[in-house]
Amino acid sequence: xxxxxxxxxxxxxxxxxxxxxxxxxxxxxxxxxxxxxxxxxxxxxxxxxxxxxxxxxxxxxxxxxxxxxxxxxxxxxxxxxxxxxxxxxxxxxxxxxxxxxxxxxxxxxxxxxxxxxxxxxxxxxxxxxxxxxxxxxxxxxxxxxxxxxxxxxxxxxxxxxxxxxxxxxxxxxxxxxxxxxxxxxxxxxxxxxxxxxxxxxxxxxxxxxxxxxxxxxxxxxxxx
Numbered sequence: 729x730x731x732x733x734x735x736x737x738x739x740x741x742x743x744x745x746x747x748x749x750x751x752x753x754x755x756x757x758x759x760x761x762x763x764x765x766x767x768x769x770x771x772x773x774x775x776x777x778x779x780x781x782x783x784x785x786x787x788x789x790x791x792x793x794x795x796x797x798x799x800x801x802x803x804x805x806x807x808x809x810x811x812x813x814x815x816x817x818x819x820x821x822x823x824x825x826x827x828x829x830x831x832x833x834x835x836x837x838x839x840x841x842x843x844x845x846x847x848x849x850x851x852x853x854x855x856x857x858x859x860x861x862x863x864x865x866x867x868x869x870x871x872x873x874x875x876x877x878x879x880x881x882x883x884x885x886x887x888x889x890x891x892x893x894x895x896x897x898x899x900x901x902x903x904x905x906x907x908x909x910x911x912x913x914x915x916x917x918x919x920x921x922x923x924x925x926x927x928x929x930x931x932x933x934x935x936x937x938x939x940x941x942x943x944x945x946x947x948x949x950x951x952x
Contacts, residue, residue, distance in 0.1 A: 742936065743860035743910075744769075744819045749828060750865030750916070751895045752884065753872035758922045759865065760823035766932075772807060772822040779803070783883035785836075789891075793836040797845060801829050805852045818857075825862065826854055831898050835891075858909040861935065865916040866900075869893050912938060915946040 746763060748756040757773060764771035776782060779799045785792040804826050811818065833845050867875075869892045876884050903911060912935065919927045927947070934945045 745857070745859045746821045746861050746863065747825045747859040747909075748821070748823050748863045748865065749825055749899070750867075751872060751892060751899055752887070753875040753879075753892070754865035754867050755875065755916055755921060756865055757823045759863065760821045762921065762928060764821040767821075769819055769821045772811070772820055772824075774824045775803060775807075776800075777881075777883075786883055786886045790836070790838070793838075794841045794845070797829075797833050797836055797841075798848065800832070801845070801849060801852070804829055805854050808854060808856050811856075822859075825859070826856055827902075831902050832895070835894050835898050860910065861938075862906075862909050862911050863931075863935075864899070864903050864911060864913045866896075866913065867915070867917045869896060871917050872896070907941065910938065910940075911942045913942070913944045915944075919947045 746760075746769075748760040748763070750756045760771060760773070763769070779796060781792045781796040781799055785796040804824065808826050811820075830849065833842055837845055869889055872892050873887075873889060876887060903913065914931065919931075921928050921931060930947070931945065934943070
């Protein structure tokens with residue numbers, strides 16, 4: 729499966745198209761990057777820094793919500809479309825799923841704005857295949873805020889705790905009903921998937937042994 733972890737048994741159907749999702753600060757891009765490097769998969773990343781409305785949105789909230797959301801929608805739709813026929817059966821790690829765009833829209837937009845957003849979304853006719861596995865990273869809001877502060881991205885430093893709380897609840901509701909792909913829900917609060925090899929290897933073992941369509945990975949303090 730990988731030169732870095734040669735002792736892990738490989739399942740013949742190990743996921744080829746993996747999506748890592750979760751609220752801002754959960755560590756999805758870091759984990760997606762490490763998975764891609766480990767398995768030598770291509771990676772598809774969100775390009776949030778290209779959104780010219782984002783920093784002002786974090787400062788002023790709803791005043792810039794609609795252009796911020798529409799920019800992300802068009803950007804993410806193009807990223808998915810650019811994959812072309814490879815998306816039929818991709819070998820890929822991504823740090824976003826296109827469905828998350830609607831989740832953010834529901835949190836950020838007024839009813840009238842959402843109606844406009846939905847019309848545009850429907851016209852784009854976005855229909856990507858379901859991933860082989862979604863890894864959904866969860867963490868309490870105070871930990872998300874701490875990680876956001878630590879990574880030091882200027883546009884994120886004005887982010888309010890209540891906004892992160894709303895996003896976290898929206899993710900929880902979304903994945904509670906999600907059944908389009910196998911789902912591994914990871915409590916990332918007390919686990920360092922970025923730099924701790926033991927923690928990362930335990931996650932790989934969890935993926936490799938996963939059966940069914942929904943499992944939970946909840947490391948206990950003794951694990952650390």
